[in-house]
Amino acid sequence: VAEQEPRRPDGDPPRPSRLRPTIKDVAAAAGVSLKTVSRVLNAEPGVAATTVTRVREAAASLGFQRDEAAANLRRLDRSTHLVGVVTGDVANPFYSQLVGAVEEIARRHGYLVIVASSGENPAIEREVLQSLCARRVDGLVVVPTGADHTFLLSSLAAGTAVVFVDRPALVGRVDTVLAANVEGVDLAAEHLLARGHRRIAFLGDAPGIYTATQRRDGYLRALQRAGITVDLALLRMGAHSSVDAETATDELMAVADPPTALICGNNRLTVGALRSLRRHRRPVALVGVDDFELADLLEPGVTVVAQDITALGQTAAELLFRRLGGDTRPAQTVHLGMRLIPRGSGEVGPADGSGQAASPAAAKGVG
């Protein structure tokens, strides 16, 4: 159509080296004004069909691509169509599943997602959140780490939508999606109690972590309801890595009257406990919190109470886009249930391996 590239033989100072064509270039190439190009790009009505074609061709031949950031600057609805997702670590399967769920819904709404990991470090969390706000993301899905998120209040007031997931923050002021941790672990303990266990141990993460204490509370609640006095030797908090869990389990098995059953507060801890238990003679019933891949392929299969991570992410994303769509109802907190998945390890009775339900695992057979 017109000249493909702004030629720049030796003497061409007025246009130093503009790499990307702008709508001005397109307008010149098509022989129309700026505004007409804008109209065509935005599919606004009231442009002659022939003009539309001419502009389209000019744009294509120049390889024009509209600068979204610049476009947004002047738009009435100043939306970047960007949401931020802040988790502890994208590489962690729990978080990446969450991110995946949010991303899918975001894509359906024409949004892109910026991910940032805090490494569970409040200082980094704050830094990335502010960086995200400075980029004017429309919304934020956050698994909060820090204790104080008031620094988000000004962005919140300025219209940035925020949803917290997995752990609460700015309680009552922001939409939040949580798993029913207390009820989930209560269920796990109930499951073991029903099989006759009285000496049930609980292995949990650091007490500073919301989900860790919630889960511990579920354990305590079930025991209390069953009229069992909690033996503090069987309650171990503070294990963070699977190696910690392995050591802690070794120690649990070494107490005077060792537990016949064990509940692990998350999947890292479950894996560590499994490594420890396979070294001990006495079979111990095990129920883990959080499902994990291959839990069914282990021997026996690992019984877990699982949260639906995808549902967690979807619910958060849906709340977020509802807000972005103009919903102004008061902040709400959604609790998502946990489900018990029996696979064998949690159906072992207290008197060595003789529990009635130990059979389903055995029934599966070995390859």
Added chain:
Amino acid sequence: VAEQEPRRPDGDPPRPSRLRPTIKDVAAAAGVSLKTVSRVLNAEPGVAATTVTRVREAAASLGFQRDEAAANLRRLDRSTHLVGVVTGDVANPFYSQLVGAVEEIARRHGYLVIVASSGENPAIEREVLQSLCARRVDGLVVVPTGADHTFLLSSLAAGTAVVFVDRPALVGRVDTVLAANVEGVDLAAEHLLARGHRRIAFLGDAPGIYTATQRRDGYLRALQRAGITVDLALLRMGAHSSVDAETATDELMAVADPPTALICGNNRLTVGALRSLRRHRRPVALVGVDDFELADLLEPGVTVVAQDITALGQTAAELLFRRLGGDTRPAQTVHLGMRLIPRGSGEVGPADGSGQAASPAAAKGVG
């Protein structure tokens, strides 16, 4: 300091509802000009200390936060400090590990990362890549899906840095990081051949996928070198899900002269094969491509050839930031080696379970 919020009692048309304060507001509050605020924000020299304080206080009290997108518009170095990472699916552990590695390096460079999943769909891939370019990301790390990526050429010419990972694209024109797939699977086959296996099966993903055919080629190469005529009944391509793999393995085990060993082209297929094999009497040696969590906790442990996914992502990110740092050397392709990790399943001999190295697995014992 000055008025916190632009008051808007009934008659206040000049400033409709500007939610966020701009440097103009800060300037007014501090009683200085626009430019002085800009100087302070950018820590430019030549501003009186008292003025700096005054501006800082005004900015803080207004809750001012600079709009990065607007700031970039006029900057000479028009960098968004944004990189895009496009993979098949962020929720997939392989990809999320890759994303995590890129993200960490990006953060060190002061960059944020936008993730987008293509679902292995070329049309979606193209769409998200163009959306990313329209947002003017400085760089792109892509696990390519489509066959044609020439549409990226204009952005490439305009200065967007691109690195392909895991699979090649725009060969020779763009930096690329690949795993040594052929050599890796060759190694796996060699491992089985050394234990006396002659009937080795290969289970691969769809032949349209680069890594699938590469891995198959490694299998073929090793067999050929060993002087073994390939039995096409033992070569099965096209299994994509773990369910496909389970079925395919069932069928492999049903052929007249069934294999004594099996190589699985990726971890999904390995899992499916494991499910199938545990239903069969005859023990079959198994080597999988790609490591996976708990591979060591299964009974026996699963022998794999593993690629270092984090290294893949790190290498890609480093190449990218080297380009963003001004490196203009010709495009390079880096091959990262794969490592064989023996855990038991691959050390079984061909004559039922009597292979010499079957012992290490048994030695581990059961919990």
Added chain:
DNA sequence: TTGTAAGCGTTATCAC
């Protein structure tokens, strides 16, 4: 040390 004016690439306003 500080301020004025122009401009980044686009959309909004309003006139022709």
Added chain:
DNA sequence: GTGATAACGCTTACAA
């Protein structure tokens, strides 16, 4: 139908 011109929030060039 189409086009000047201002404006978005900020940085850069140049003056004072």
